Amino acid sequence: MTYKRRLLPLTIVGLIAWLLISPQTLANHRTGKLILPELIAAADFNQDGNLDLAVNCTGFDNVAILFGDGEGSFTLGGHFASDTLPKGLQAGDVNRDGRLDLVTCNGWGYDETVLLGDEHGSFHSASPPNEVDGDGAPVRLLLRDLNKDGRLDIAIPALQESKLIILFGDGHGRFPGPSKELDVAPNPFALASGDLNGDGNLDIVILHPPIDTPSRLSVLLGDGTGEFTTKTMDVPASPSSVQVADLNGDGKQDLIVAGALPENTTGCFLVTYLGDGTGNFSLQQNVDLGMGSSKGEIAVGDFNEDGIPDVAWPQTALQIHGVPPTHVFIFFGDGAGNLTAGPVLTVGEEPHTVITADLNADGHLDLAVSNRTDGTVSCLLGDGQGNFTVSSTTSVLSLID
Numbered sequence: 001m002t003y004k005r006r007l008l009p010l011t012i013v014g015l016i017a018w019l020l021i022s023p024q025t026l027a028n029h030r031t032g033k034l035i036l037p038e039l040i041a042a043a044d045f046n047q048d049g050n051l052d053l054a055v056n057c058t059g060f061d062n063v064a065i066l067f068g069d070g071e072g073s074f075t076l077g078g079h080f081a082s083d084t085l086p087k088g089l090q091a092g093d094v095n096r097d098g099r100l101d102l103v104t105c106n107g108w109g110y111d112e113t114v115l116l117g118d119e120h121g122s123f124h125s126a127s128p129p130n131e132v133d134g135d136g137a138p139v140r141l142l143l144r145d146l147n148k149d150g151r152l153d154i155a156i157p158a159l160q161e162s163k164l165i166i167l168f169g170d171g172h173g174r175f176p177g178p179s180k181e182l183d184v185a186p187n188p189f190a191l192a193s194g195d196l197n198g199d200g201n202l203d204i205v206i207l208h209p210p211i212d213t214p215s216r217l218s219v220l221l222g223d224g225t226g227e228f229t230t231k232t233m234d235v236p237a238s239p240s241s242v243q244v245a246d247l248n249g250d251g252k253q254d255l256i257v258a259g260a261l262p263e264n265t266t267g268c269f270l271v272t273y274l275g276d277g278t279g280n281f282s283l284q285q286n287v288d289l290g291m292g293s294s295k296g297e298i299a300v301g302d303f304n305e306d307g308i309p310d311v312a313w314p315q316t317a318l319q320i321h322g323v324p325p326t327h328v329f330i331f332f333g334d335g336a337g338n339l340t341a342g343p344v345l346t347v348g349e350e351p352h353t354v355i356t357a358d359l360n361a362d363g364h365l366d367l368a369v370s371n372r373t374d375g376t377v378s379c380l381l382g383d384g385q386g387n388f389t390v391s392s393t394t395s396v397l398s399l400i401d
Contacts, residue, residue, distance in 0.1 A: 031085050031108065032059035037370040037377060037396045038296055041091040042357040043100050046121030051359050052077070053368055054102055055377055055396055056086040063089065063102055064396040065121055072360040072381045072391035076398055080123040083109030088141035092152045095173035105138035105156050112141065112154060116173050138165075142191050144202055147226035157188030157206060164188060164206060166226060184208070185216045185232055190297075194244035194253045197221055197279040204228065209238045209261055217242070217257065221279050233281065236271055238264040240293075243300045245309040247284075247337040252277040254284075254337060256300060258313055262293040270298075270313060272337045284337035292325065293317040295372075296353030301365045303342075303356075304386035308333040310342070312367055314351035324349035324373045332386060342386055348374035348393060360391070 036059035045052045050070035056063050062081050066074035080102075088105035095101065095116060102115040102123060115123035142155040151171040158165050164182040167175035185208040196203040201224040208216040217235045220228040238260035247254040255273040260266060268289035273281035292315055299312040311331040318325050328351055330342035348371025359366040364384040370377055375397045380388035 030060050034059045034373075035375040035397050035401065036060075036372050037064065037375060038087070038352045038372065039089040040353055040355045040368055040370050040377065041089055041102070042355055042359070042368060043091045045091075045100055045117055046077075047099070047119045050361070051357055052121060053377060054089060054091060055370055056082070056089040056104055057396055058085055058087065060401065061086060061106075063104060063115065063123070065123070066377060066394055066396070067121060068359060070361055072366065072379050074377065074379060074392055074394040076394065076396060077121055079398065079401075080115055081125075082106055082113040082115075083111055085109065086113070087139040088112075088156065090141055090143035092143045094143070094152050094169055094171075096151070096171050101173065103141060103143050103154060105141045107137050107139050107159075110137060112138070112156065112167070112175075114173055114175070139189060140191050142193055142204065144193055146202055146222060148201070148224045153226070155191065155193075155204060157184075157191060159188060162186045162188065164204070164220070168226065180226055182220070182228060182230070184218050184220075184230065186210060188218070190239070190241050192242045192244050192255075196244070196253050196275060198252070198277050200224070203279065205242050205244065205255065207235070207239045207242050207257065209240070209259070215239055217255075219279050219281070231279065236260070236269050236286065237266045240295060241298045243298060243311075245300045247272055247309055247333055247335075248274060249308070249335055255281055256298065256311060258294060258298045258311075260293055262295060262317060264293060267291045268294055268315070270311060270331060270339055272339060274337045285339060287331070287339055289313070289315075289329070291318070296351075296370070297355070299354045299356040299367065301356040303330065303365055303382055303388075304332060305364070305384045306335075308335045310386065311339060312345075312354045312356065314347075314354045314369060316350055316352055316372070326351070326371075328354055328367070328369055328380075330386060330388070343388065345380060345388055345390075347371055347378040347380070347390070348376045350374070351378075 050068040053066040062079040065077040083106035085108035086104040138156040151169040154167040166180040190207040204220040214234040270287040331339040350373040
């Protein structure tokens with residue numbers, strides 16, 4: 001009888017310990033009290049022919065998967081654990097099995113999490129390892145084949161180390177090293193990629209938003225082997241997002257830089273730079289968007305189908321505290337590198353990031369927007385003329401959260 005009484009507390013302790021280390025418990029680890037969806041990736045994760053969405057939930061330290069029905073509506077498919085404070089998010093087939101995987105970088109985990117996907121839209125940690133060490137509190141990443149070996153690599157800005165770290169993939173879902181560390185300007189933040197000098201190799205653009213002005217933009221020209229040469233230029237203060245597109249139809253890649261980050265004193269903006277085809281860029285237009293802030297990513301696409309790239313810009317915060325904004329602003333390109341204001345779209349509170357894709361397979365670009373305060377994702381269907389209508393708003397918070 002005494003043995004049984006002693007065994008019961010030990011059993012309870014063991015059960016508690018198992019619950020604490022089980023995958024389900026890890027998946028519900030939280031950095032904060034709000035789920036806070038931020039970056040979005042669109043792809044067909046469950047291979048049903050419809051585009052789905054992956055959203056990093058920074059407050060709950062996981063990635064939410066939303067399954068699309070092909071008509072502009074989404075259903076929460078589950079949460080998959082990352083490390084602490086996931087920020088960057090990219091989708092790609094890192095182990096070359098024909099199924100899409102996810103990679104996050106984790107600002108407080110100082111690492112990257114690799115989640116391998118199956119044909120059902122479920123994800124599990126790569127083993128070994130599921131976490132790739134990375135310095136400097138990374139907040140964005142690129143998932144690209146940077147050395148042209150047919151395997152996806154990871155590029156992450158080491159925010160506190162003034163470096164760009166490149167982790168070369170082995171094609172099996174691992175990034176074993178040795179990594180390459182490139183010295184860059186202080187405070188590397190947002191990233192974009194494209195062939196900026198027309199040599200057939202991927203190049204990288206990095207924003208450096210220091211507290212003081214001016215901010216910097218680095219252009220890293222790649223040679224196709226993973227080596228880069230760097231040049232820099234000034235940009236407006238506190239930029240949050242950069243995208244690459246041919247804005248004036250000359251066959252040379254241009255840049256769109258957007259901001260500004262929170263606590264800026266200069267206001268928000270959209271700036272276009274025209275490329276000369278050798279990796280150099282000149283200012284074309286600076287659009288003043290007034291006071292406020294934008295924390296996430298802009299989207300670039302041909303929304304009115306005139307053959308010219310357009311821009312969607314999410315307003316994350318107003319200068320007046322306590323009034324969360326609910327707007328995404330559309331700007332149309334004129335074919336010369338200039339942008340003109342279009343419709344103002346209403347979404348959920350504190351829109352963070354907007355992406356564009358054809359979410360209902362009608363041949364027109366649509367928008368997906370993460371709403372931080374609401375804990376939702378809005379889907380807006382485009383009509384091909386630059387107009388958008390909200391078709392669904394999906395919570396990334398499940399009943400068990």
